[in-house]
Amino acid sequence: MTVETGVTAITALLAGTFSVLLAIAVLRRWDRGGAGWRGHGRANRLDTRLQPMVFLFRKHQLVDATAPARTLLSRITAPDNDWQRVLQWIGPRFPDLGARLDQIDRLGRIEAVGTIGSGSAMLRVVAEDLGDDLLRIAITDPEAENAGIVVDSMSQQAMEDELDLLRRALDQTPMLVWRQDEAERVTWANAAYLQRAEARGDGVLGWPLPRLLDTPRPVPGAGTSTRRAALENNGAVSWYDCHSHRMGDQTMMFALPADAAVRAERSLREFVQTLTKTFADLPTGLAIFDRQRHLQLFNPALIDLTGLPTGFLTARPTLFDLLDKLRELRMVPEPKDFRSWRQQMANLESAAATGHHSETWSLPGGQTYRVTGRPHPDGAVAFMFEDITREISSTRKFRAELLLGTHVLDGIEDALAVFAPNGQLIMQNRAYRELWGKAADTLADALAQWESRIDAGAGFVALRARLTQSDDQARDNGAMTGPDGGLLAWTVSRLGGGRQLLRFRRPEAMRDPALSVAETRTERARAVGAD
Incomplete structure (x- = not known):
C-alpha cells in the first residue's frame, strides 16, 4: 500500500464519521422541533x-x-x-x-x-x-415524580366513567357506608350516611362527621366482623347489620338495613314464647328430637310424668339414651330381654319418623301411658306421653258395667228388645234370640221376621201398629200367636229419647209366683212319699 492510498482511506473514514454525527444532530434537532410543533397545545393543557x-x-x-x-x-x-x-x-x-x-x-x-x-x-x-x-x-403534591406523564383520552374517559359509576352506586345504595381511621373518626361517607347524619344534626354538619352507629371492632387477622346496631332518631329506632373490613390503617364500614329481620326475629321469639307457655301448661309430656335424635325441647309435664332428672334433660340426650333412662326408672313396659327391648324402641323411632304412631304402655307400677310419635319438618320427631290410667280405669269399669247389664238381661226369662227412634235395634237378650233366632238389625226387618214365622192375626197387627206409629201412649200390651203356635203376650213401653222397649212373655211365665211355689212344694212332697 502506498502513502497516497493510506491518506485517501483515512480521509474517507473521517468524512463518513462526520456525516453520521451530522445526521444524528439533525435528527435530534428535528425531533425536538417536531415535538414542540406537534404538542404545543397539549403542553399548554398539561401545564x-x-x-x-x-x-x-x-x-x-x-x-x-x-x-x-x-x-x-x-x-x-x-x-x-x-x-x-x-x-x-x-x-x-x-x-x-x-x-x-x-x-x-x-x-x-x-x-x-x-x-x-x-x-x-x-x-x-x-x-x-x-x-x-x-x-x-x-x-x-410535592412528590409528583410522574407529573409529566400524559394519559390518553380514552383511558382517562374510561377511568372517569368507572369512577362516576362507583360514586353513583354508593350514593344510591340504601345501606350506610363510611370509612374511619384508627381513632374511629369518620373520614368518608356515602349519601345515605350523610342524609341520616343531617337528619340527626338538624341539617348542620361539621367535620369530622358524627359517628352514627356503635360499630363492631374488627378482630385482628379475622378479615371482617359483623354485629347488629340500633340508630335512634326522634324516638324511632332503626336496626342495621354492621360489617367491617380492614384496609390498611383505615376501616370500611357497611351497615345494611335490618328492620325487617328484627321484626321477623321478634315475631318468631314471641311465637316461641307463646308456644313455650302453652307447652308448660299442657298435662301431656312433650319431647322433640332433631334429625340427629338429640332432645331439643321438652316441657315440665315430661318431668312430672316420667320422673326424669332436669339436669339429664337439659344435657340434650339422644332418644335412645332417654329411653334407656326410662327403662332404669321402670317407666316403660317390662321387656322379656334387652334385645327385644332395643328392637321395640327402634321400631317405635322408625314408625314415629315415617308417620303417626301410637302405643299404650302398661307400666309395672300400675300406670298406663299412651306414647304418640309424630314426624316434624327437617327430619325431627316429637313424642307425647299421656297418663291414661284414669281413662283406662273408667273404660274398664264401664265395660264391666255393660257386661253386668248384659248378664242381667240374659237372666230374665222374658224376651226383650230395644229399638231406637230410627228403628235400629239397640239391644236384645238371650231369651229374645232363643225365641226368634238371629236378631234383625232394624224394626222393619224384625217385623218381617216375626210375620214369616207366625200366623199373623189381629194381635200381630196391633203390635205392628203400636211399634210403627208414634203416639203418646206410655205403655200398651196385647197377645198374638207365638212361633211355636202357642199364645205369646207382648208389651211395648216408651223409654227416654224416643226409644221403645218390647217384651214378649209366654203364658206360663205369667202365672202367680205364689201358686208356682205351692205347686213346687206339692211335687216335692209327692216325691218324698214315693221314696
Whole structure:
C-alpha cells in the first residue's frame, strides 16, 4: 500500500464519521422541533392541569380559585357552601387541619402533609392568612415524580366513567357506608350516611362527621366482623347489620338495613314464647328430637310424668339414651330381654319418623301411658306421653258395667228388645234370640221376621201398629200367636229419647209366683212319699 492510498482511506473514514454525527444532530434537532410543533397545545393543557389547587376565601366566602380547584368544587355536590365543600374534601386527608384552620388568625400560616393512603398519598396543604380577612389555601403534591406523564383520552374517559359509576352506586345504595381511621373518626361517607347524619344534626354538619352507629371492632387477622346496631332518631329506632373490613390503617364500614329481620326475629321469639307457655301448661309430656335424635325441647309435664332428672334433660340426650333412662326408672313396659327391648324402641323411632304412631304402655307400677310419635319438618320427631290410667280405669269399669247389664238381661226369662227412634235395634237378650233366632238389625226387618214365622192375626197387627206409629201412649200390651203356635203376650213401653222397649212373655211365665211355689212344694212332697 502506498502513502497516497493510506491518506485517501483515512480521509474517507473521517468524512463518513462526520456525516453520521451530522445526521444524528439533525435528527435530534428535528425531533425536538417536531415535538414542540406537534404538542404545543397539549403542553399548554398539561401545564394547566399540573398547576396547584389554590382557593382564596374571605370570611369563608370563595373569592377566587384556580381551574383545578374549581373542578374539584364542581365534583363535590353537597353541601351548597364552598367552604364546607373544601372542608369535606380536606377532612379525610388531613384529619387535624379543620381544627387548626379555626386558629389561622393566631398562627398566620399552617402547613400539613396528608396521611399515606389510597388517593391521598403525601399531599401537602398550605394555609396562609393574607390579611384583610383573606385566607389562601394551596394543595400540592410535592412528590409528583410522574407529573409529566400524559394519559390518553380514552383511558382517562374510561377511568372517569368507572369512577362516576362507583360514586353513583354508593350514593344510591340504601345501606350506610363510611370509612374511619384508627381513632374511629369518620373520614368518608356515602349519601345515605350523610342524609341520616343531617337528619340527626338538624341539617348542620361539621367535620369530622358524627359517628352514627356503635360499630363492631374488627378482630385482628379475622378479615371482617359483623354485629347488629340500633340508630335512634326522634324516638324511632332503626336496626342495621354492621360489617367491617380492614384496609390498611383505615376501616370500611357497611351497615345494611335490618328492620325487617328484627321484626321477623321478634315475631318468631314471641311465637316461641307463646308456644313455650302453652307447652308448660299442657298435662301431656312433650319431647322433640332433631334429625340427629338429640332432645331439643321438652316441657315440665315430661318431668312430672316420667320422673326424669332436669339436669339429664337439659344435657340434650339422644332418644335412645332417654329411653334407656326410662327403662332404669321402670317407666316403660317390662321387656322379656334387652334385645327385644332395643328392637321395640327402634321400631317405635322408625314408625314415629315415617308417620303417626301410637302405643299404650302398661307400666309395672300400675300406670298406663299412651306414647304418640309424630314426624316434624327437617327430619325431627316429637313424642307425647299421656297418663291414661284414669281413662283406662273408667273404660274398664264401664265395660264391666255393660257386661253386668248384659248378664242381667240374659237372666230374665222374658224376651226383650230395644229399638231406637230410627228403628235400629239397640239391644236384645238371650231369651229374645232363643225365641226368634238371629236378631234383625232394624224394626222393619224384625217385623218381617216375626210375620214369616207366625200366623199373623189381629194381635200381630196391633203390635205392628203400636211399634210403627208414634203416639203418646206410655205403655200398651196385647197377645198374638207365638212361633211355636202357642199364645205369646207382648208389651211395648216408651223409654227416654224416643226409644221403645218390647217384651214378649209366654203364658206360663205369667202365672202367680205364689201358686208356682205351692205347686213346687206339692211335687216335692209327692216325691218324698214315693221314696
